[in-house]
Amino acid sequence: xxxxxxxxxxLVSTALVLLMTVGLGLFYAGLVRSKNTLNTFxxxxxxxxxxxxxxxxxxxxxxxxxxxxxxxxxxxALMNGxxxxxxxxxxxxxxxxxxxxxxxxxxxxxxxxxIITVALVxxxxxxxxxxxxxxxxxxxxxVLVYAVLAHWGFGGGWLVAGxxxxxxxGIAVEMAxxxxxxxxxxxxxxxxDYGRQAILPHNAxxxxxxxxxxxxxWFGFNGGSGFxxxxxxxxxxxxxxxxxxxxxxxxxxxxxxxxxxxxxxxAATAIIVGCVGITPAxxxxxxxxxxxxxxxxxxxxxxxxxxxxxxxxxETLDVLAAHGIAxxxxxxxxxxxxQAEWNGLADGLVFGNPGQLLDQVLAVATVPVYAFVMTYLLxxxxxxxxxxxxxxxxxxxxxDLIYHGEEAYATGxxxxxxxxxxxxxxVLAGTKR
Amino acid sequence: MKLVIGIVRPEQANxxxxxxxxxxxxxxxxxxxxxxxxxxxRVETYRGTTVKMGLSExxxxxxxxxxxxxxxxxxxxxxxxxxxEVGDGKIFVVPLExxxxxxxGETDDSAVTPVGA
Numbered sequence: 001x002x003x004x005x006x007x008x009x010x011l012v013s014t015a016l017v018l019l020m021t022v023g024l025g026l027f028y029a030g031l032v033r034s035k036n037t038l039n040t041f042x043x044x045x046x047x048x049x050x051x052x053x054x055x056x057x058x059x060x061x062x063x064x065x066x067x068x069x070x071x072x073x074x075x076x077a078l079m080n081g082x083x084x085x086x087x088x089x090x091x092x093x094x095x096x097x098x099x100x101x102x103x104x105x106x107x108x109x110x111x112x113x114x115i116i117t118v119a120l121v122x123x124x125x126x127x128x129x130x131x132x133x134x135x136x137x138x139x140x141x142x143v144l145v146y147a148v149l150a151h152w153g154f155g156g157g158w159l160v161a162g163x164x165x166x167x168x169x170g171i172a173v174e175m176a177x178x179x180x181x182x183x184x185x186x187x188x189x190x191x192x193d194y195g196r197q198a199i200l201p202h203n204a205x206x207x208x209x210x211x212x213x214x215x216x217x218w219f220g221f222n223g224g225s226g227f228x229x230x231x232x233x234x235x236x237x238x239x240x241x242x243x244x245x246x247x248x249x250x251x252x253x254x255x256x257x258x259x260x261x262x263x264x265x266x267a268a269t270a271i272i273v274g275c276v277g278i279t280p281a282x283x284x285x286x287x288x289x290x291x292x293x294x295x296x297x298x299x300x301x302x303x304x305x306x307x308x309x310x311x312x313x314x315e316t317l318d319v320l321a322a323h324g325i326a327x328x329x330x331x332x333x334x335x336x337x338x339q340a341e342w343n344g345l346a347d348g349l350v351f352g353n354p355g356q357l358l359d360q361v362l363a364v365a366t367v368p369v370y371a372f373v374m375t376y377l378l379x380x381x382x383x384x385x386x387x388x389x390x391x392x393x394x395x396x397x398x399x400d401l402i403y404h405g406e407e408a409y410a411t412g413x414x415x416x417x418x419x420x421x422x423x424x425x426x427v428l429a430g431t432k433r
Numbered sequence: 434m435k436l437v438i439g440i441v442r443p444e445q446a447n448x449x450x451x452x453x454x455x456x457x458x459x460x461x462x463x464x465x466x467x468x469x470x471x472x473x474x475r476v477e478t479y480r481g482t483t484v485k486m487g488l489s490e491x492x493x494x495x496x497x498x499x500x501x502x503x504x505x506x507x508x509x510x511x512x513x514x515x516x517x518e519v520g521d522g523k524i525f526v527v528p529l530e531x532x533x534x535x536x537x538g539e540t541d542d543s544a545v546t547p548v549g550a
Contacts, residue, residue, distance in 0.1 A: 416474075
């Protein structure tokens with residue numbers, strides 16, 4: 001039965017989650033050097049283009065149609081049967097209770113999750129990866145890694161069927177992107193200046209604005225993951241306000257203890273970490289425990305952000321810390337503090353159900369391994385077909401000029417207009433591209 | 434005393450700084466400039482508008498040195514600034530008539546010698 005109220009909210013939620021990817025682009029663009037602003041932003045925009053198409057063609061079906069414990073089938077490939085009635089996969093009709101929104105809306109909502117997860121991984125390889133290689137990577141990753149883990153966590157695969165709780169994507173979005181980012185950073189390698197020169201965020205205002213847009217969009221991400229306007233969605237919505245606020249306060253404290261100053265870029269990071277922490281737990285824990293989670297999740301993530309630059313691993317924008325580690329924390333937190341009184345489904349260890357913690361540990365033990373290994377192999381494979389990264393000379397000039405032929409902050413000084421009817425050969429003669 | 438002016442690629446500026454420090458040339462000014470030195474133009478397109486960018490971003494080092502430091506300064510600029518491609522920049526060496534350190538009123542060689550050297 002379609003519920004119009006539920007459907008209306010899910011339409012809005014879908015748009016909110018899509019805005020997150022643009023917000024992420026702004027967040028990432030502010031964190032890199034000015035010569036790489038557009039390329040960094042464009043990786044997120046490209047994720048929208050590539051992942052939407054792969055999702056419609058095959059990704060959605062592999063994640064959400066009836067299949068095996070590992071991966072879904074091809075029933076919904078090419079959007080076959082994705083229409084106005086609710087999804088008819090028996091897993092959703094029987095086990096979870098039938099949905100009250102059109103299948104098309106569910107499809108679009110889930111597509112935006114795939115998009116942002118692909119965009120998140122780009123944070124590990126910005127400022128040196130070739131744009132063409134990234135497009136191919138995005139297409140293959142969205143199917144081979146995201147769709148599979150979405151099946152495990154949401155679509156009837158072995159984790160969700162076995163009782164692991166993941167409200168809005170601690171498995172498929174957060175742990176998947178975080179540990180894939182680590183693998184991608186290892187295969188693509190460090191930027192040529194990494195560890196040799198100070199590389200600073202070029203616009204901290206973009207970083208804060210991007211984080212703010214992400215938080216705004218996250219109300220659709222978590223608030224829509226009850227697939228309606230039910231209690232779970234309402235609880236997750238409120239928790240999406242509470243948790244990041246607490247993470248911010250804890251991050252302030254940690255920043256202050258280390259440097260005697262509270263940093264803006266740190267605050268932006270804290271917003272993301274808080275939102276990620278509450279993502280898996282949103283509809284399952286009480287508001288007061290969500291606040292505890294907010295304070296708690298800051299600690300391991302802050303530690304990894306502080307430690308990572310001491311290594312040779314140039315996981316450039318700390319996707320592992322902000323998403324991988326925060327996702328792990330949120331997934332495990334459910335095992336302790338899930339409360340049937342609030343979620344109507346299951347209690348955690350603290351409320352007398354130690355089995356739930358075991359289910360959660362199962363996800364933490366397997367999902368990072370799958371994401372890391374698959375991403376590592378996939379990038380090695382693409383590396384055989386084409387170079388993964390720009391030459392060190394191109395890296396020096398910046399990706400914006402090399403791959404896009406544009407500058408983020410063009411002044412126009414010294415620009416000579418070329419008449420529109422000039423043949424392209426003539427334009428390019430005596431120039432470098 | 435000479436004023437050594439080095440115009441280099443922005444992406445080489447950090448390498449130049451490193452080689453200057455290694456050569457113990459410690460006093461200089463740095464500014465961002467735009468110029469044209471015969472290198473190939475870049476083509477950029479913004480919607481329907483295609484342009485050739487006739488001016489390239491460069492970084493300009495101005496280094497006032499006593500005679501003994503002229504060659505080390507030039508070597509450091511070359512070492513840090515060279516990529517081998519057109520557009521690596523130029524070095525100009527011009528005579529200096531007078532140098533005054535404002536704080537003490539010291540002049541000439543003692544004014545271009547860094548404090549503590």
